[in-house]
Amino acid sequence: MKPIIEVENLSHIYYDSQNREIRALDGVNLSVEQGEFVAIIGTNGSGKSTLARHFNALLCPTEGTCLINGLDSSLEENLWDIRQTVGMVFQNPDNQIVAAIVEEDVAFGPENIGVPQAEIRPRVEAALAVVNMTEYAKHAPHLLSGGQKQRVAIAGVLALLPKCIVLDEPTAMLDPKGRKEIVATVKKLNKEKNITVVYITHKMEEALMADKIIVMKQGKIALQGTPGEVFSRVEKIKELGLEVPIAAEVAAELRAGGHRIPEKTITPEELAEALCQ
């Protein structure tokens, strides 16, 4: 099967007010397979969000190509299909809600792309069920918690039946409870609904749930691999201005003290395994 996202030699260039060239993305190559869960991490300004915005053609490549489900994102006739293939969820839940009633908000997308009336209702109901918000269908979104609003935003994307969802720091503005709700929802989308997930985050513990982690630095991919491969390189990750999950940090400290802990120990379970045999 061909990858759902295929990026080749992608650069995104813009000019600041003094007309200096800024390369927000610089020769990026990557592919995301159908059904994969990919996390993107990197410091502020490393190009994560710019990259993600290419995946549903909010931005177009200055150089290189970006193929979504085989469609070239720089061709205008493909926009419609690309945006139905890849949905986006942003950081601030308050900026993504357009209607005064939850179910109307979720219906906004399908209505916009001309889904027949009879089909809209089942889509909305199914989307709200997936994010566990069925009982709030008739509520006013502004009275919901941050985590609930963010789940409504996800439902709005789901109602378009996308193959892939890109989430740009969806938990940054949420409290711990809201964060857990979103993490559980996203896992479910990936594992049960087989939706491809691209998940941008500053929270390393959240990146652990991915199949693959891409680390960005100054518009380039600095490192990629499984969570085990990426987070066992503690020094490299710190040098990139990031941190590793706590179990990996503890494992590295113990290793540095000359104690035998396996290289790819990054989760609490793996650390327990290594210490308590």
Added chain:
Amino acid sequence: MSIRLDNVSYTYMKKTPYERTAIKEVTLTIEKGEYVAVIGHTGSGKSTMMQHLNGLLNPDQGKVFVDDVDINGKGTEAKKSRNRVGMVFQYPEHQIFAETIFEDVAFGPRNKGLSEEEVEKQVRAALSFVGLDYDTFANRSPFQLSGGQMRRVAIAGVIAMDPDYLILDEPSAGLDPRSRDSIFREINELYQAKKMAVILVTHSMEEAAQYAKRLLVMAKGKIVIDGDSAEVFQNHREALKEVGVDVPQAIKLADILRERGLDISNDVLKTEDLVRQIKLAKGWL
């Protein structure tokens, strides 16, 4: 020198169907020189309480005192004491408005009526505290900075007011680990140098554990726990769970290891504590 809430209550949208009591009969004293973290889930009343500390909200009931002056009173005394309290809101970079960084940071001190010479001095000191070189940055537009730098400018604007009480509402939200660590390092240096009070509102238990000596836990508009942060996290686990508040990750990881039979003591708060306790338990020390 202290900030004091005396039996303060506040209700939003009073006398409407949406009426909601946000804080209820809160009594609290924070001394100058304390470093306090305030935690509690969304809607627990944290922000409402904070907005009472510098007079942004007037209590429906009770009084707020800064250095023994009722800040909701009339006259210059009350205004002056409100100025003793600096507030850095969530995402403060959204409140930057001036054309240059200098002008933005100078806004507060100027409003306070300082001379131009003193204003410059304050701006210099404030920018240096947040790690921005005056000569490089003063005349630049704040809108061309990175997110972390913009946040520093916004914090500098509050620091330039030379507050005795500094309130920070989630200062690290949305920042990467490196920017987050450097902002906290700068706040700590400022705290060490000026011995003001720092009141940190946060959703991160790691930040609360690492930086604050005292911990306030809010739930349903009340302060339900008030104590030494290490002591609270280590010994009030059930109470924290009840109000939906987490514990720092080092403590959670210690629990998992303990369940698996590793004999780790309760004396864990930060990562380095955990490493030490593991070594002790394994007989490696």
